[in-house]
Amino acid sequence: MLLIKDLRFRWPGQEQWQIDIPDFSLEAKERVFLKGASGCGKSTLLGLIAGINTADQGSLHIQGRDLTALKGAKRDAFRADHLGYIFQQFNLLPYLSVIDNVTLPCRFSKARKERAGDNLQQEAERLLRALALPENCLDKPVTELSIGQQQRVAAARALIGKPALLLADEPTSALDADTRNAFISLLMNECENAGSSLLFVSHDSSLESHFDRSISLPELNRAATPMEVL
Numbered sequence: 001m002l003l004i005k006d007l008r009f010r011w012p013g014q015e016q017w018q019i020d021i022p023d024f025s026l027e028a029k030e031r032v033f034l035k036g037a038s039g040c041g042k043s044t045l046l047g048l049i050a051g052i053n054t055a056d057q058g059s060l061h062i063q064g065r066d067l068t069a070l071k072g073a074k075r076d077a078f079r080a081d082h083l084g085y086i087f088q089q090f091n092l093l094p095y096l097s098v099i100d101n102v103t104l105p106c107r108f109s110k111a112r113k114e115r116a117g118d119n120l121q122q123e124a125e126r127l128l129r130a131l132a133l134p135e136n137c138l139d140k141p142v143t144e145l146s147i148g149q150q151q152r153v154a155a156a157r158a159l160i161g162k163p164a165l166l167l168a169d170e171p172t173s174a175l176d177a178d179t180r181n182a183f184i185s186l187l188m189n190e191c192e193n194a195g196s197s198l199l200f201v202s203h204d205s206s207l208e209s210h211f212d213r214s215i216s217l218p219e220l221n222r223a224a225t226p227m228e229v230l
């Protein structure tokens with residue numbers, strides 16, 4: 001599903017690699033927890049997998065396609081077709097309704113729209129209910145939703161149209177323990193329904209037990225500092 005080989009990346013102007021990963025893979029439908037201290041490069045790696053950041057060296061295959069060989073519009077189209085991304089700050093669009101935020105990926109991807117079924121609005125509502133968004137939130141502007149509610153909208157948007165891989169960047173960091181555990185269970189259920197693999201980033205090790213496998217980025221990343229590995 002995901003295969004990374006000798007992947008290297010550094011931010012413009014930097015001399016040191018930020019990411020230097022010899023080998024990493026993810027199976028179809030696998031749910032993996034990716035941990036590591038703040039600043040060790042978790043979001044940077046997700047950005048590389050999503051094709052938002054561009055690798056300097058190495059290869060990154062998703063479903064057999066090497067993302068590092070795709071440029072510009074082709075890479076954007078591949079992302080829209082195959083990836084769901086729950087951003088750390090959710091990135092909901094304030095001028096769109098809750099439903100229009102959720103169905104947004106289907107505007108950019110025909111494949112995603114087809115997989116979402118004949119009635120997009122109904123599928124968006126089903127996902128939001130499955131993720132326990134209160135019914136009265138459907139007609140509110142997204143700017144009037146609580147953080148937990150925005151997080152559910154962001155998760156539904158990432159899941160619509162059954163992406164092969166769901167990337168989640170610390171989406172639960174603002175939640176209390178009960179709400180967080182309940183949300184992760186709902187997210188897992190929906191990933192299973194959609195047949196999606198899940199790469200979930202967090203530095204909260206108490207969440208590890210929900211996942212098939214847990215990985216420490218500093219242990220994976222040859223560019224990690226000794227402090228990060230500890």
Ligand SMILES: Nc1ncnc2c1ncn2[C@@H]1O[C@H](COP(=O)(O)OP(=O)(O)OP(=O)(O)O)[C@@H](O)[C@H]1O
Nearest residue numbers: 011012018036037038039040041042043044045203
């Ligand atoms: N757009 C950018 N330009 C330059 N450097 C960046 C950029 N984004 C992140 N960095 C740097 O890359 C390093 C890794 O940042 P990243 O956000 O990937 O860490 P993280 O592990 O996700 O952290 P956190 O847990 O705090 O979200 C940091 O040193 C950061 O300053």
